[in-house]
Amino acid sequence: MIGYYHFINMEEKAENKKVGIKEIAKLANVSIATVDRVLNNRKDVSDKTRAKVQAIIKEHNYQPNLYARALSVKNNLSFAVLIPKTSSQTGYWDLCLKGIKQGIEEFSTFGISIDIFLYDQEDVRTFLKMSEDVLSRNFNAVVIAPIFITETTRFVEECKKRRIESIFVNSDIKGCSSLGYIGPDLYSTGRLAANLTSYLVPANSKVLILNIARGLQNYAYLNTKIEGYTDYLNKLDRSFEILNIDIPSNNYEEIAIDLLRHVNNIEPDLIFVTNSRVSVVGRFFDEYRNIKKPHIIGFDFLTENVDFLANGMVDFLICQRPDKQGYLALNYLYRHFLLKDVKENFKPMPIDILTVENYLFYEN
Amino acid sequence: MIGYYHFINMEEKAENKKVGIKEIAKLANVSIATVDRVLNNRKDVSDKTRAKVQAIIKEHNYQPNLYARALSVKNNLSFAVLIPKTSSQTGYWDLCLKGIKQGIEEFSTFGISIDIFLYDQEDVRTFLKMSEDVLSRNFNAVVIAPIFITETTRFVEECKKRRIESIFVNSDIKGCSSLGYIGPDLYSTGRLAANLTSYLVPANSKVLILNIARGLQNYAYLNTKIEGYTDYLNKLDRSFEILNIDIPSNNYEEIAIDLLRHVNNIEPDLIFVTNSRVSVVGRFFDEYRNIKKPHIIGFDFLTENVDFLANGMVDFLICQRPDKQGYLALNYLYRHFLLKDVKENFKPMPIDILTVENYLFYEN
DNA sequence: CAACATCTCGTTAACGTTACCGAAATGATT
DNA sequence: AATCATTTCGGTAACGTTAACGAGATGTTG
Known part of the structure; x- marks a missing residue:
């Protein structure tokens, strides 16, 4: 025998795996129908037998066979x-x-x-x-x-x-x-984006929060993310300059015009796109090569977003499955x-x- | 009717969901046993009936009920x-x-x-x-x-x-x-660590790769990670100074002595711990507060590691489920x-x- | 053509659970 | 004491699949 080793045998467990409704019935001296009634705590069982059956169920650690149940039950949910x-x-x-x-x-x-x-x-x-x-x-x-x-x-x-x-x-x-x-917990999602932001840019950087979508007023949940984001950055106390910009459009040409204006005006070091439209921003900086590309963080594992992740345009994509x-x-x-x-x-x-x-x- | 909306009804699908082995048998004018033989392509079926049954199976897109199968089969694997x-x-x-x-x-x-x-x-x-x-x-x-x-x-x-x-x-x-x-793909795992490293420290930084464990020669897979890590950093061309240090011990006191020597000697800006022992490094810098704490990257979602992630000692933990x-x-x-x-x-x-x-x- | 082997196929009992149906026992009302 | 209602319980078919068994058809050999 070699000095130091460890061995777990699960056979005991495997042995008494077989406790089915039938065994329980036999042990309790009742029919399987009664056991079934107890299991699904239906009526039509006397308190006495119910207690007896329950005791045996607990004692033998009965686990229902979900596959049999699934097979048997005919529901029309x-x-x-x-x-x-x-x-x-x-x-x-x-x-x-x-x-x-x-x-x-x-x-x-x-x-x-x-x-x-x-x-x-x-x-x-x-x-x-x-x-x-x-x-x-x-x-x-x-x-x-x-x-x-x-x-x-x-x-x-x-x-x-x-x-x-x-x-x-x-x-x-x-x-x-x-x-x-x-x-996801949307506030924490925003905080995470801020956490990554803190790794990407040094103190005194300019950070642009970008909300892109038509009908922005409907996307209340974006605000929760933004809250988490700004709360985190403000607490960091690194004198970031944080700007929150809405571009309420779904049309790339329109968005590009707005974006060009803002980017030229602000010259951000990092852009945080609060939804899955980050590929739009990627495309923008792909086209305007003369503009200095900031770091970019966005959301969601969409093919178009992943493309810009793959070519280095986007630094981080946050995903929520x-x-x-x-x-x-x-x-x-x-x-x-x-x-x-x-x-x-x-x-x-x-x-x-x-x-x-x-x-x-x-x-x- | 409102102008623009979309509606998918899955009812057609739900309708013919019921194709079971029994229906197939009836349609093919054979017994269910024969259908079963075809399904599990066993022998004892003539080529003619086999083809006929297979055609009907395909036509009706028969999908076996795995739960019934699981219930029926009595294997002793x-x-x-x-x-x-x-x-x-x-x-x-x-x-x-x-x-x-x-x-x-x-x-x-x-x-x-x-x-x-x-x-x-x-x-x-x-x-x-x-x-x-x-x-x-x-x-x-x-x-x-x-x-x-x-x-x-x-x-x-x-x-x-x-x-x-x-x-x-x-x-x-x-x-x-x-x-x-x-x-996981271990080479990519190393590359990812390097990718995160590049966000944490600026050019010309000193990076310490730390292998901690007794019997290190057995952990061949660590080398794959290290390869990915160094390949990525070298390609970055940021003039990092990369050092690879082994501490072949499992005893914290021993490790701490070695670590103290190396840290004082090298003064690293970032430590990459190649396995799950990152909590040891966290503990070290928790105890030696006078030493400037470098950034730390390590592996695995162990409670002790997570503690140091939570208190900010460790920047990133890479996990492989x-x-x-x-x-x-x-x-x-x-x-x-x-x-x-x-x-x-x-x-x-x-x-x-x-x-x-x-x-x-x-x-x- | 008898005897036997082989190939093809159908019948049927399981697997563990649910739920319907009705029997037996008990209680309530005349 | 007879009738009816209610409570308690057991028997059993069904869910879709597998596999053992055996029956019939066909082929092979003497």
């Missing part, structure tokens, strides 16, 4: 997904949709049907129309990306009345949805309705940092 | 896991073990039994003993963290003779294992043996960057 459609400006919501589709693939096996409703994030009327459509059918739950705050709040109220569960992705309206929020958010939302609903597993209160999603050196391995 | 035990120096392997245990939890439902063999990464004899133990039982496959290159290579050869599949985690020996490697590696290895074996799903050739694991601002949300 239906979920709705209500998110923005991908615009020509950014493929962000395609990523989310990708995760949703993965979820559909996986959960359709259980007889769950999932309908997708895509609204135009620049036109509140499409959201209203879509949310009406959702209500006109009879869904058990709905996944929502809440862009229009007041309209979404009103919609969720209506859902509550009809006992339709709701869950948010991408951004949150505090205490609104019935099941919670799956997504939108596809995983979509998948997790459906996964949570599935567990909420089918398994009795819903202990968790969601933690915020991880915030990923991508550079030219690690983006190749970033899969979701 | 057994896997072995052969990785280092967690030393007092670093909890790294506990993380991997965590993922392994999650896999055991999940796959024991299928009657797969998994045994864990932990060897001492400082004592090759324990590895030899453990690998003998593995061979003495009759496993279908083994997950290996290859620390001792020649010994592991020999062991895998023996496995191949006995038709035992093998898969590597954490680091790779090219072309050795029968099923491949699940883990060891628990996910462990889980994925078992997951792959499960799929390899139980599902006919093994199309994939593994992509390297993502390389995560952690700072004081995003570590809170880093779960695995």
